[in-house]
Amino acid sequence: MWQAGSGQAKRLKALFAPRRIVLAGLSTRPDSWGRLALNQLRGAGFPGEIVALRPRQLDPTVPSISQLDDVGATDLLVVALPAEPAVEVVAEAASAGMGAAVVFASGFAEAGPEGTERQSRLVRAAGSMPVLGPNCLGLVAAPSRMALSTSVFLDRPRPPGPVALVSQSGALGFVLADRLRRLGIGFSYFVSTGNEACLDATEVAEALLEQDEVALLGLYLEGIRDIEGFRRTTEAARLAGIPVVALSVGRSPAAARATLSHTAAAATEPELWTALCRRLEVVTVSDEEAFADAVAGLLRPRRLPAHPGLGVLTMSGGAGALIADRLGPLASIPALTPHTRERLRDTGVPLAGDTNPVDLTGMFFHHLDRIPELAEAMAADPGVDALTLYVTFGDRFPEAYHRLLERLATLPVPAWMIWAAAPEGTRERLPPGAPVVDSIPALARVLAAQPREPWPPASAALNDARRHATASSRGHSTLPSGPVLTELDLAPVLASFGLPFVPQLTSDSAEGVVAAVERAGWRGPLVLKVDHPEAPHRTRRGLIALGVDLSNTEQTAVILAARAQRQGLSGFRLVAEPQVPARSLLGLGALRHERFGPVLLLGRGGQHFEEPEASRTAACLPLDPTDLAALVDAAERLGCDVELRTLAGVLVAVEQLLLAHEDLAELDCNPIVLDDQGRLLAVDALGVRHASTQAPQSPNLPRPTIRA
Structure with missing residues (x-):
């Protein structure tokens, strides 16, 4: 049941838990957006009333919104009409006092100046009524049994789950949902926000954070207009203990603007976005695979020290070397203490190496029942803050691998199994958040997403x-x-x-700066510069000389002064500095x-x-x-x-x-x-x-x- 306590959740109740849905644009064509949306609604078992607005040969129908009985704040308008009629029907719904609207149509701001003007008219028509879209793929609210989209993804079997997924791209959003589905992870809410004419991703996310079914928030973002709204929403998620994973795009290397300073020219959106998300404890990822791995790892977050030590238990020496190389930037691979190595030997399991990584050799399957003892010994080592177990295939003994997973979850430190080349469908059969990944890069992504201690x-x-x-x-x-x-x-x-x-010496003349160098007893090499506020980038203008020795200090200073005068830099200063050897x-x-x-x-x-x-x-x-x-x-x-x-x-x-x-x-x-x-x-x-x-x-x- 929708929790509409306050704020955005109360405002968006009609969007996620409507009493009645009014569908504008329903036709008899089976491939029309209106018909597809109706089929999905019925297939999901929507319990409320569905009314068609001005259709042909369909029932129940009403000729206009004004002729509906008891129009109110819990009614939702779904618009499957072209752009111009969509604006008109949204205006009609807002005037009648409906609670919200979803507009599928394209032809708005994404379509150039004419579309931008049309989107402005849509905003004016909506007034204070929340509108999802336009140019969106709708939403899914599993607790309300409402699937309001045309995506073929909804025809696939999918588990319910604790994820709320808000995406500025409908197609990419459903791709992310399918990535999660393949890991056995479902969503409780899915929202495609489209052009965000009236309702943006942060407003939608803020409402979803209040819902009992939501344990993790996933975002696909192509741009955030309201940074303060994003701060407010993610801070609410942090206080509620709900992890946030954000996949963002638009990482162009071009500078955002031409500026005087190098810093402003270099400060592009990706670096600043990453900094903001780090401050807000939002996990940022760069592709859909990393998104799914981060979500899976955060459904049961395991807080790590700032610089954790990782214990590696593997049935392949090569895999152990790869793990050490790939995970080195995220965690150290500390040598085990003599006491820990003695405990490993006491298990009786033959090992090819016991320092870390610990190599079980290719005959590990003869000792599957003893691997938990090895893991427990490594987890007790004072240098080990987290543990990973690398295994492959498992077609002949999947039950034993499942038992290993259960034992890993009971260790006193966070632990993950890398199950490479697992049998088809293995991940879908595991519970959401099970501590298992399918590759070494996947574990790197999971480790990067884990919260860290100060x-x-x-x-x-x-x-x-x-x-x-x-x-x-x-x-x-x-x-x-x-x-x-x-x-x-x-x-x-x-x-x-x-x-x-x-150290700096300065004068307004070549003779003066040379005399200052001589008085200071500097031996060189020196750096000579022209200092003037109208010459912020001196190298480009030939106003810096490097590696100047005492024999040509005066000549170089005279040349720099002459250049400054030719460039009209009245009142310049000459600066001398020792050229510092730099590591x-x-x-x-x-x-x-x-x-x-x-x-x-x-x-x-x-x-x-x-x-x-x-x-x-x-x-x-x-x-x-x-x-x-x-x-x-x-x-x-x-x-x-x-x-x-x-x-x-x-x-x-x-x-x-x-x-x-x-x-x-x-x-x-x-x-x-x-x-x-x-x-x-x-x-x-x-x-x-x-x-x-x-x-x-x-x-x-x-x-x-x-x-x-």
Whole structure:
């Protein structure tokens, strides 16, 4: 029974539990949408009244909605008409006070300007009445015995289940439903939202979260217009203990907009979407296979440590090596203690290897009844936080494999069986959420989806970095005026928050900067730059020189100054810095995104930072320990073996500067070098106080002199 306690659930009761369905567009053609929808309704055993509106040679019929008896908020209009008549009948239903409508028709916003105008008229016609679609494949509400769709998927036998599936694509949504069906997992609710003219996926999902039959929410999303609505819905799911799995598309590598800063150019939707979902504890996947595996793994979620140790028990040495390679980024494969290895030997099972992975050899089937003892011994090892058992086929002894599955579920640590090449139909016969997958990549996807415990070192590092930033930045956090902030503007402020810059010497003339280098006794190699707010990207304009030695410092400074003058950069400053030997380069930036709010972006430094195919990791601000753990992993993947507290200090410096200055829209620190002493040092920075895509004409302001 539909729980319509409050909010969206109350508003959408007519959509999921109608008293009466009025079908507009029913014809005698057996392949018409109206006829197919009627057949599915009858096949599902819908218990309410079904009335046809203005059909030919069909009964019961009414000529108009106004002539229905007792029209009310629990009546649902189903529109199987072309686009223009659909708008008219929706207006009629809204005027009569019906509770909701479903519009199958296409020819709206997806069809160009004319369709967009038609969709606007549909929205006006609907008023406050919820409308699903247009251009959708309807919905299924198993508790109400209502199948309101034309999809052939509904002709297939399918189990009931605890999943609510909301999809912006009807066809892809039913493909996901079929993937789940093949794993023996059914859904209680399925909704295709189509163009979302009046009712979007987050509103539908919010209503479904209140239903007793829903234990997991699955989403297929091509775009979210209401980020705050998505936050609200997923937060409600988290509080209710309902996992959320989201398959999203639109992962174009092209930058979302042309901007002054590298960060804003690099901050594409995929990175920001992943960051938002990580903060909201939403599991994101990239294809339908990963979606099904994640759903299966989360029906019985097994919380893991932040960096779990995995015990591997396998009947194939090759499979053990593959597991170690494939799962290495998600979990360590720790060596077992001598005590555990002694317990393994005491079972009497001959083993080809007992260190981890533990190799049962190809004769494992002679000892199936002893495998649980091996698993229990490994689960008791202090380094093992989770366990996997790899087996194949099982055609001759499926009952024994089923007993192994039952025993795995009783272990004190999370455990999964990889049942490769299982007999046909095995997964469908297992209960939903059974701890079994059919391949090593599938287990990787399941492990990636499991909730993780907080990482205590990350919490401590964040707290320490913020205390340091708060204490050291007092009295040093004022930024100069102007829409563009250069390296000389930002260096002392970022340093006060905890991101040190390489030493800098500056002057307004070539002679002055050379004299400063000589007084400082620098030996080179040096980096010489022109600093000016109207030259945010200096490399493109030939205003940076690398690897300058003492013999040509003056000549290089003169050349740079001349270039700056030819480019009309009045009031420029020349900057000299030692060229720091770097073990690795990072690019770090932050911005206030119009949809995602304040975010931070970390990637490979230098010119790589904004390349479309570059690997980048985003995080919502302010950072939390989960974000820091993800950024640490990202730095490691980029070859930057920096200490946790050092990286945390740098990340917090950028975070705190952005949050302390609400008018600061974008901030680049690129590159940041990891030097031979393990320090992270910034060698360039850029700030933007607005989101303009054009370089502003800023006034010629005096630049501060920064001494080494």
